[in-house]
Amino acid sequence: MEKDQDKILSDVTTGEYKYGFYSDIEMDRIPKGLSEEVVRIISAKKNEPDWLLEFRLKSYRHWLTMKMPTWPNLKIAPIDYQNIIFYAAPKERKNLGSIDDIDPELKKTFDKLGIPLEEQKHLAGVAVDAVIDSVSVKTTFKETLAEMGIIFCSFSDAVKEYPDLVKRYMGSVVPYTDNFFASLNSAVFSDGSFCYIPKGIRCPMELSTYFRINSANTGQFERTLLIADEEAYVSYLEGCTAPSRDENQLHAAIVEIVAEKNAEVKYSTVQNWYPGDKDGKGGVYNFVTKRGMCKGENSKISWTQIETGSAITWKYPSCILRGDNSVGEFYSVAVTNNHQQADTGTKMIHIGKNSKSTIVSKGISAGHGQNSYRGLVKVLKNATNARNYSQCDSLLLGDKCGAHTFPYLEVDNQTAIVEHEATTSKIGEDQIFYCNQRGISTEDAIGLIVNGYAREVINKLPMEFAVEAQKLLQISLEGSVG
Amino acid sequence: MLIINNLKASIGGKNILKGISLNVKPGEIHAIMGPNGSGKSTLAAVLAGREFVEVTEGTVTYLGKNLLDMTPEDRAKEGIFLGFQYPIEIPGVSMVNFMKTAVNEHRKHKGLDPLSASDFLKMMRDKKELVEIDSKLANRSVNEGFSGGEKKKNEIFQMAMLEPKLAILDETDSGLDIDALRIVANGVNKLKRPDNSFIVITHYQRLLDYIVPDVVHVLYDGRIVKTAGKELALELEEKGYDWIKKEIENNVTA
Numbered sequence: 001m002e003k004d005q006d007k008i009l010s011d012v013t014t015g016e017y018k019y020g021f022y023s024d025i026e027m028d029r030i031p032k033g034l035s036e037e038v039v040r041i042i043s044a045k046k047n048e049p050d051w052l053l054e055f056r057l058k059s060y061r062h063w064l065t066m067k068m069p070t071w072p073n074l075k076i077a078p079i080d081y082q083n084i085i086f087y088a089a090p091k092e093r094k095n096l097g098s099i100d101d102i103d104p105e106l107k108k109t110f111d112k113l114g115i116p117l118e119e120q121k122h123l124a125g126v127a128v129d130a131v132i133d134s135v136s137v138k139t140t141f142k143e144t145l146a147e148m149g150i151i152f153c154s155f156s157d158a159v160k161e162y163p164d165l166v167k168r169y170m171g172s173v174v175p176y177t178d179n180f181f182a183s184l185n186s187a188v189f190s191d192g193s194f195c196y197i198p199k200g201i202r203c204p205m206e207l208s209t210y211f212r213i214n215s216a217n218t219g220q221f222e223r224t225l226l227i228a229d230e231e232a233y234v235s236y237l238e239g240c241t242a243p244s245r246d247e248n249q250l251h252a253a254i255v256e257i258v259a260e261k262n263a264e265v266k267y268s269t270v271q272n273w274y275p276g277d278k279d280g281k282g283g284v285y286n287f288v289t290k291r292g293m294c295k296g297e298n299s300k301i302s303w304t305q306i307e308t309g310s311a312i313t314w315k316y317p318s319c320i321l322r323g324d325n326s327v328g329e330f331y332s333v334a335v336t337n338n339h340q341q342a343d344t345g346t347k348m349i350h351i352g353k354n355s356k357s358t359i360v361s362k363g364i365s366a367g368h369g370q371n372s373y374r375g376l377v378k379v380l381k382n383a384t385n386a387r388n389y390s391q392c393d394s395l396l397l398g399d400k401c402g403a404h405t406f407p408y409l410e411v412d413n414q415t416a417i418v419e420h421e422a423t424t425s426k427i428g429e430d431q432i433f434y435c436n437q438r439g440i441s442t443e444d445a446i447g448l449i450v451n452g453y454a455r456e457v458i459n460k461l462p463m464e465f466a467v468e469a470q471k472l473l474q475i476s477l478e479g480s481v482g
Numbered sequence: 483m484l485i486i487n488n489l490k491a492s493i494g495g496k497n498i499l500k501g502i503s504l505n506v507k508p509g510e511i512h513a514i515m516g517p518n519g520s521g522k523s524t525l526a527a528v529l530a531g532r533e534f535v536e537v538t539e540g541t542v543t544y545l546g547k548n549l550l551d552m553t554p555e556d557r558a559k560e561g562i563f564l565g566f567q568y569p570i571e572i573p574g575v576s577m578v579n580f581m582k583t584a585v586n587e588h589r590k591h592k593g594l595d596p597l598s599a600s601d602f603l604k605m606m607r608d609k610k611e612l613v614e615i616d617s618k619l620a621n622r623s624v625n626e627g628f629s630g631g632e633k634k635k636n637e638i639f640q641m642a643m644l645e646p647k648l649a650i651l652d653e654t655d656s657g658l659d660i661d662a663l664r665i666v667a668n669g670v671n672k673l674k675r676p677d678n679s680f681i682v683i684t685h686y687q688r689l690l691d692y693i694v695p696d697v698v699h700v701l702y703d704g705r706i707v708k709t710a711g712k713e714l715a716l717e718l719e720e721k722g723y724d725w726i727k728k729e730i731e732n733n734v735t736a
Contacts, residue, residue, distance in 0.1 A: 428570065430570045431570050431571075431572050433530075433532060433554065434566070434569070434570050434572065434624075435572075435580075435584075436531070436553070436554035436555045436558065437530050437531075437554055437557075437558050437563075437564050437566075438558055438580070438584035438587075438640065438644065439555055439558040439559045439584050439587040439588050439591070439644070440555065440583055440584055440587055441555050441587075442555075444583065444587075448572075448575050448579065448580065448583060449572060449574065449575055451574075451575075452572065452573065452574025452575035452576070452579075452623065453573075453574045454574075455574055
């Protein structure tokens with residue numbers, strides 16, 4: 001009886017990664033390896049100003065003094081940095097005026113991924129920045145947004161066209177000294193999205209970036225910078241996929257968000273990097289530093305993430321609640337199936353007065369997956385009236401997976417109220433049978449139950465993406481069964 | 483509708499059903515009564531298709547088909563409904579979502595298109611009234627936070643939504659107060675048609691005051707030891723199960 005149940009669960013959880021295809025596009029690649037020379041080449045290829053090259057070199061030299069951290073609950077095979085290509089770009093990237101200028105192979109890729117590069121096909125007004133192999137290929141609605149003073153472009157373009165803005169904010173939330181992978185990224189970052197919402201402007205459409213790794217043996221080092229000036233509002237979504245490969249690929253990105261007084265930023269991620277095959281071979285290493293600074297009074301930053309891919313996910317989207325009355329939120333669903341591992345969570349640093357943070361973390365483990373939640377709630381001495389609510393739930397499918405919780409609470413102010421709840425559950429056989437008896441197949445029942453479990457987080461996604469996310473959740477646990 | 487022939491079943495190697503034969507015709511209500519441990523719930527489990535019960539002998543024919551060969555989902559889609567004795571909670575899955583999925587699976591099986599959202603909600607409203615179920619309950623997660631009585635009413639509500647051909651109610655009356663009992667029975671009676679059937683499993687005669695059976699069987703130690711009309715239930719209520727036990731013992735020694 002137990003065995004049959006396990007068999008059904010195992011059939012359901014062995015999935016086929018449907019984004020595993022590879023696109024044959026002409027690429028410009030530099031030789032493998034990392035050295036000061038490589039950093040200079042990258043900067044030269046992108047025609048960067050001296051100040052940026054200096055920034056990279058400082059970061060690289062600092063990185064050389066650092067060691068990869070060993071504290072996470074993850075088994076990571078040693079990474080040979082000399083065996084990675086640190087720059088790959090689709091060849092002949094002219095200044096793309098229209099959609100027709102894009103390599104048709106590229107267009108086909110995004111069509112296959114279901115990503116609307118053509119403005120006519122847009123999902124009720126979503127601007128898309130398409131980044132393939134670290135290079136921003138196309139940003140839709142740029143002109144429409146520009147009319148409102150909103151800047152949404154590739155990071156590389158921002159460096160050329162808005163250097164003052166970039167200089168002012170880059171590294172202000174994640175300094176190049178922050179951690180091992182942040183230093184690496186600061187040295188070799190390629191591209192990403194840049195977004196600036198001017199004072200008082202409420203961005204009228206969802207902004208999104210789709211990251212697609214295509215080339216083999218390359219690392220992805222994007223850098224995203226999102227600034228909401230006073231009273232501004234923006235909702236931003238990033239999606240990621242990568243082809244199936246036998247080797248692990250490193251993705252070490254940095255996302256910095258700044259919210260000035262009364263501003264609000266919603267940042268959502270649907271991450272579906274190649275997770276490795278069912279024996280744990282290959283897959284993307286997703287080591288990302290994401291941090292938001294609630295700089296001004298009453299500012300608010302919300303992180304929502306659905307992490308279903310990657311062989312290893314290692315990230316802690318965090319909020320620094322500097323402004324008085326600022327609000328930080330973290331909503332997460334992380335799936336680990338087959339041999340995936342995740343050590344993810346958040347840091348909420350309460351600095352200003354009356355700051356508030358909410359953490360809802362839902363882990364789903366299946367197969368041999370190992371899922372760890374690591375969260376820090378830190379209330380500094382002068383942070384009066386801080387409020388935090390944390391909830392971490394784990395759902396276990398089958399009996400070979402693991403769920404772990406590492407909550408850290410550092411509270412240095414007596415007026416703080418910090419709440420923490422945690423639950424662990426299994427999908428019970430009785431629950432599945434109840435569904436069966438109503439005519440619902442076991443796979444559909446698991447889909448219903450998992451989506452019900454994750455609903456609180458999925459509801460935080462912009463509506464256009466909530467449906468995609470639900471399907472993705474079901475797919476990451478069901479695959480080609482039925 | 484349903485023909486059970488010499489059904490024997492065991493759980494974990496222990497023999498529970500020791501040769502059950504039963505014939506349920508369309509339009510009939512059969513009551514199965516018996517003391518604790520007699521095998522009533524095991525019988526319900528076999529009919530619904532629970533894997534932990536092993537059928538060791540016998541046949542079960544439903545609408546001419548071999549029921550034991552069918553998966554639980556298929557049995558359900560062919561019109562078998564089990565009102566659980568202990569309905570389980572499914573947090574996070576709303577009743578609406580759950581029922582819509584179930585109803586549309588049934589429709590797909592019959593070759594019908596799925597119901598539109600508005601048609602479905604209308605159907606829910608109509609059936610809710612039938613069972614006097616609170617609107618608020620329908621918006622919550624399946625059985626989550628429901629009282630015992632509410633869970634049982636919810637079973638009848640689901641039965642109303644799925645319109646089964648054969649409904650097996652496993653001790654639906656346990657844990658119900660008089661008012662809830664009347665509402666549940668009322669719901670069942672309203673759903674009764676000449677082309678559907680009910681197997682009502684119960685300890686007590688009380689429910690059978692409201693849901694009048696055509697046939698009453700007494701299950702004792704894995705066998706049906708007595709079959710009669712509805713008066714049998716009243717006799718049991720009066721004399722208790724000891725009376726049955728003594729009768730059996732006397733028959734054995736005689």
